Amino acid sequence: xxxxxxxxxxxxxxxxxxxxxxxxxxxxxxxxxxxxxxxxxxxxxxxxxxxxxxxxxxxxxxxxxxxxxxxxxxxxxxxxxxxxxxxxxxxxxxxxxxxxxxxxxxxxxxxxxxxxxxxxxxxxxxxxxxxxxxxxxxxxxxxxxxxxxxxxxxxxxxxxxxxxxxxxxxxxxxxxxxxxxxxxxxxxxxxxxxxxxxxxxxxxxxxxxxxxxxxxxxxxxxxxxxxxxxxxxxxxxxxxxxxxxxxxxxxxxxxxxxxxxxxxxxxxxxxxxxxxxxxxxxxxxxxxxxxxxxxxxxxxxxxxxxxxxxxxxxxxxxxxxxxxxxxxxxxxxxxxxxxxxxxxxxxxxxxxxxxxxxxxxxxxxxxxxxxxxxxxxxxxxxxxxxxxxxxxxxxxxxxxxxxxxxxxxxxxxxxxxxxxxxxxxxxxxxxxxxxxxxxxxxxxxxxxxxxxxxxxxxxxxxxxxxxxxxx
Amino acid sequence: xxxxxxxxxxxxxxxxxxxxxxxxxxxxxxxxxxxxxxxxxxxxxxxxxxxxxxxxxxxxxxxxxxxxxxxxxxxxxxxxxxxxxxxxxxxxxxxxxxxxxxxxxxxxxxxxxxxxxxxxxxxxxxxxxxxxxxxxxxxxxxxxxxxxxxxxxxxxxxxxxxxxxxxxxxxxxxxxxxxxxxxxxxxxxxxxxxxxxxxxxxxxxxxxxxxxxxxxx
Ligand code: HEM
Ligand code: HEM
Numbered sequence: 001x002x003x004x005x006x007x008x009x010x011x012x013x014x015x016x017x018x019x020x021x022x023x024x025x026x027x028x029x030x031x032x033x034x035x036x037x038x039x040x041x042x043x044x045x046x047x048x049x050x051x052x053x054x055x056x057x058x059x060x061x062x063x064x065x066x067x068x069x070x071x072x073x074x075x076x077x078x079x080x081x082x083x084x085x086x087x088x089x090x091x092x093x094x095x096x097x098x099x100x101x102x103x104x105x106x107x108x109x110x111x112x113x114x115x116x117x118x119x120x121x122x123x124x125x126x127x128x129x130x131x132x133x134x135x136x137x138x139x140x141x142x143x144x145x146x147x148x149x150x151x152x153x154x155x156x157x158x159x160x161x162x163x164x165x166x167x168x169x170x171x172x173x174x175x176x177x178x179x180x181x182x183x184x185x186x187x188x189x190x191x192x193x194x195x196x197x198x199x200x201x202x203x204x205x206x207x208x209x210x211x212x213x214x215x216x217x218x219x220x221x222x223x224x225x226x227x228x229x230x231x232x233x234x235x236x237x238x239x240x241x242x243x244x245x246x247x248x249x250x251x252x253x254x255x256x257x258x259x260x261x262x263x264x265x266x267x268x269x270x271x272x273x274x275x276x277x278x279x280x281x282x283x284x285x286x287x288x289x290x291x292x293x294x295x296x297x298x299x300x301x302x303x304x305x306x307x308x309x310x311x312x313x314x315x316x317x318x319x320x321x322x323x324x325x326x327x328x329x330x331x332x333x334x335x336x337x338x339x340x341x342x343x344x345x346x347x348x349x350x351x352x353x354x355x356x357x358x359x360x361x362x363x364x365x366x367x368x369x370x371x372x373x374x375x376x377x378x379x380x381x382x383x384x385x386x387x388x389x390x391x392x393x394x395x396x397x398x399x400x401x402x403x404x405x406x407x408x409x410x411x412x413x414x415x416x417x418x419x420x421x422x423x424x425x426x427x428x429x430x431x432x433x434x435x436x437x438x439x440x441x442x443x444x445x446x447x448x449x450x451x452x453x454x455x456x457x458x459x460x461x462x463x464x465x466x467x468x469x470x471x
Numbered sequence: 472x473x474x475x476x477x478x479x480x481x482x483x484x485x486x487x488x489x490x491x492x493x494x495x496x497x498x499x500x501x502x503x504x505x506x507x508x509x510x511x512x513x514x515x516x517x518x519x520x521x522x523x524x525x526x527x528x529x530x531x532x533x534x535x536x537x538x539x540x541x542x543x544x545x546x547x548x549x550x551x552x553x554x555x556x557x558x559x560x561x562x563x564x565x566x567x568x569x570x571x572x573x574x575x576x577x578x579x580x581x582x583x584x585x586x587x588x589x590x591x592x593x594x595x596x597x598x599x600x601x602x603x604x605x606x607x608x609x610x611x612x613x614x615x616x617x618x619x620x621x622x623x624x625x626x627x628x629x630x631x632x633x634x635x636x637x638x639x640x641x642x643x644x645x646x647x648x649x650x651x652x653x654x655x656x657x658x659x660x661x662x663x664x665x666x667x668x669x670x671x672x673x674x675x676x677x678x679x680x681x682x683x684x685x686x687x688x
Contacts (some may be wrong), residue, residue, distance in 0.1 A: 064533030
C-alpha cells in the first residue's frame, strides 16, 4: 500500500472531527476549482498573444480585462484559498488541539462563512472586471472595492480564528508555522487597506503605494504562508525535527524587515524618490538572508533523505518547491539590480519570474502540503499514478513556460536597447509565445490530474467511521 | 519562565504587527505624504471632457496591461538646464524619441496613473506626437494588423459601427475613411463616441508638455 513517509495515514486521520475535515477540504476543493478556471483564462490569454482573433469580438472578453481575471483568480482564488485551508489544519496540529474538536461549532460556522465570502468576492470580481469595472494600472488589486471587501472580511475572520486557536494551544511554545500564519493575516489586512485607501490615489503617491502593494502582497502573504506550511509539513513527512529552529526564527524576522521595504524595485529609473529606489535595491539583495535561512533550513532537513523523497508522492513536490523558493528569489534579487532592470524591465522575463515564483515555489509547496497532509486528515490517499502524471506534467510545463519567456524576454530587451522599431521586438518574441502556450497547456492538463487526486482525498466514509463516534 | 515571543502569542503578534506598522509608515505612508504635498502644489491639468472620457475608456479596457506611459531615465546622470534638472533617457527607452525622462509633474493628479509595468506594445507617452492622425488610430483600433502587420494588439471592432448613426448621439460619432485591408463588410464605417474619445485621449498624450518646458523634443 502507498503510504506517505512516517506514520500510516489512517492512524493519523482517525478521530479527526469530520466537520473540520470537510471544512478544510472545502477550501481546498474550491481552490482547485478556481485553479482550473484561472488556468483556462491564462491559456486563452497565452493563445491570444499568438493569434489575436480568438474571441476578439466580445468587449467583455478582451485581453486587458481577462488578464486581471487570470491573475486575481490565481492569486486569491487558487493560492490564497489553498493556503488558508492548509493553515487551518497546520495550526490545529502544531498547537496540539484535540483533533476530535479543534474548532467550536461557531468557529466552524465562521470558517465556512469565510469560505463563502471568498468565493463570492472572486466571482464578483471576475464578472465586474469583464464588464469594464477594472482598477486599471493597479496590479493585483484590479478588483473593484466591492469584490475585495468580502475577501478582506474573510481573511479577517480567518485571522481571528487562527489567533484563537494559537491562544488555546495545548503546548507552551508557539511553533514557527503559527508565527507565519498569524502575522501574515495581520500583514495582508494592512496591505489590502493600503491598496484600497483613497488618500493617495493620484500621481506619484499612488505609485509609491503601488510598489508597496505589489511586493507586500506576494511577500507578506503568499510567501510567509507557503513557508509556514512547509515548516510543518516537511519535518512531519520526514518524521524528524527541522534542521535548525533558530534559523527559522532568524528567517522570520529578517523576512519581515527586508520584504516590507523592497516594493519600489518595481519603479527603478522612475521619478519615485531616489531614497526609496535605493533602499529597495539594497534590501532586495539583503533578502538573500531570509530566503536562504528558510531554503537552507529545508534543504538541510532533507539531506540524506533521498530514498524517502523518491518513495513518497508528496515530498518531491516539497523538494521542487523549496528549491524553487531559493532560485526564484535569487532571480528576483538579480532583477532588482539597476543594470538588469534597464534591459529586462517591461519584458516577458518578468512574467517568467512571476510564474517561476508563484508556480515552482508557492504552487508546488501547496501541492506538496496537500498530498502530504490531507490524507492524514481524511484517511484517503490519492491514486498514485494520477499524482505522478500531475508532477511530471506540471514540472515539464513550467520549465517550458519559464525557459521560453526568459529567452524571449532577453531578446525583447536587447532589441529595445538596440533601438529597433516597435514591431521588431514583437516579432522577436513571437516564437516564445508558442513556448508559453505549450507549457501552459501541459500545466493545465496537470491541474486536471491534480483536481482528480484532490477529489479522491476528500473526506468520505472513512473519516466518518473513524471519527470517534461523532458525525 | 519569563514571558517571551516563543510562549506568548500576544507578545509575538504585537511584535510582528508593531514592527510592520512602523516599516509601512517609513516606506509607504511617509513618502506618499511627502509626495502628496508636492503634488498638491501643482495645478490640476484639464484636457477637456472628451479626453477625460477617453481616459475612462482606456481604463475600462485595461490597455495599461500592454502599454506603459513612462520613459525611464537615470537620475544619477542628471544635469541642469537653466535651473531645471534634466534626467537623460535610458538607452533602452531612447527609441520613443524623447530626450528627457518622464517627470513627477507629468503624472500630477492622474487617477489612475497609467505608468504600467509591462510593454507588450510600445510606450504611449509620446504617441500623440509620433502619430498625430486620428484616422490612423481608427484603422489601428479597428484592426491593428491593417496598419502594423504582425501586431498582437487585439482588434477593437466593437467600438465601431457600420450603421449610419442617427439621433442624439450621432454628433459624437466620426466617420472612418475605409481603406483596403480593413476588412469592413459595408463600405462605410463610424467610430462610436467611445472610440472617438479614446483616440482623442491618445492624441492628447504629452503633446505639449515638453514644448512648454522648452526642453528639446
Ligand atoms: C528575494 C525575493 C524577491 C525579489 C528581490 C524579487 C524581485 C522582483 C523584481 C525586481 C520584480 C520586478 C521585475 C520587473 O518588473 O522588472 C519582481 C516581479 C515580480 N515578483 Fe518577485 N522577487 C522576489 C521574490 C518573489 C516571490 C517569492 C514571489 C511570489 C510569491 C514573487 C512574485 C513576483 C511577481 C508576481 C512579479 C510581477 C510583478 C509585476 O509584473 O508587476 N517574487 N520581483
Ligand atoms: C495554466 C497555466 C498558466 C498559464 C497558461 C498562464 C498564462 C498567463 C498569461 C498569458 C499571463 C499574461 C502575461 C502577459 O501579459 O504577457 C499571465 C500572467 C500572470 N499569471 Fe499566469 N498562467 C498560468 C498559471 C498561473 C499560476 C498557477 C499562477 C499563480 C499561482 C499565475 C500567476 C500569474 C501572475 C501573477 C501573472 C502576472 C505576471 C506579471 O504581471 O508579470 N499564472 N499568466
